[in-house]
Amino acid sequence: MNDWKRILTILFIAQLLSAIGFSMIFPFLPNYVGSLGSAWGLDLVFLAGAVFSAQAITMMLASPVWGAVADRVGRKPMVQRALFGGAAVILAMAFVRNAEQLVALRALQGVVSGIVSANSALVASVAPRERSGFALGALQTAMTSGVAAGPILGGILADTVGYRAAFVITAGLLLAGGILVQFGVRESFTPPKNARRLSGMTRDWAHVLRTPHVVRTFAARFAAWLGRGVMVPILPLFIPILLASAGRTATFTGMVIGIAAATSTISAIYLGSLGDRVGHRTVLLVSSAMAAACYLPMAFVQNGVQLLLLNGLAGIAIGGVMPALSALLNVGTAQSEVGSAFGLDNAVVAASRAVAPLVGVGLVSLLGGGELGYRAVFLSASALFCVTIVIASGLGPGRPTARETRLGEAVHGAGAGD
16 A cells, blocks of 8 residues: 555544544533533523634634644644644543633633644645545545534433543544554655744745635635535524424434535545546536535425435535645645645634634524524525635636646655655
8 A cells, every 4th residue: 555545544544533523522512511500600602602612713823823833843743733632632621610611621622633634734745646636535534424423422422421421432532543643654754944943934824825826715615614604503493493393303403414424425535536637626616516506495495304305415515615625725835835724724714613603693683583594594505605616716727737746756656665
């Protein structure tokens, strides 16, 4: 097996373990907040929102810094930092005594974690650029597979052994992933000759942002994640309106979320590989158009089955959108700056994750709440993917040039025996 494929396999497993772990605790974080209560008498609804936004905000601030560090010390240490650091913080969450402590630890988690961007930077640095779509699509598959399985496992654990045990098990999964990377991945990293000290990271970020098409790629990423995220707080509220029986609402909500994760898992590797052949911009444009076409009729569904099927089709489209954006970023930036590029990319994702729920809830409130507001959110999701199409139409094709392909083959061929 080629060395880069072996590294990809190990990182696939590590990302799968981390995705399962994080998605195990994610669905019941608001319930955990309610069970802990507030030590300062704060509103629990506010604290339930803060549990999510605190982590997104600190990750947005920390990710560019970690990305710049990766370009100076190597990408493997950043993966280890994210896995081992995440394991320690998640374990501490099992022993908090009030919601304020949980919010503080979630903020710390945003600082030390960032597994997806760390894995992406390492894979992008070792995989041949002409195979970057396949490699980054594989990581997307690992993430969506974990997201599909994690909530089910988390629900079972929460009902049988309690919330705290789920945090302990999640920490164990991250620790296992870290150990796997520690002993299974060997990175041959030499800092670039022109690498600046950490004090020069702002110049690195500025250089990445001046690279042609990078800012446009980030803008497309923000719009796509926003379109995907506006529905997160809305689905659990909208689904009971569609279902005749309230008794199966939670189960059906899990199915709606899970089917999108499952179909995204299936499509990510295939569409990533397709992008390597036809160009990642083409895959991004077609997948974004498909997402917009699927979210639009969700505003008019009359029963749960229609919503389930349309969300499953939307998942196929998302499986093409996200790896295509990662591959476009990888192909368009210098190999020596891939850490900084993916650090900034993760900051964009975190910013979108922080804003998306507010946009969804704000739109519902603006329209007076109720069913009309919920349906309008699906229209906004469709519109945001149309915005993604407009932004992406100005990007390059997203394929390495013949010269880049030859250079990549020479570099990776020379390093195959390392």
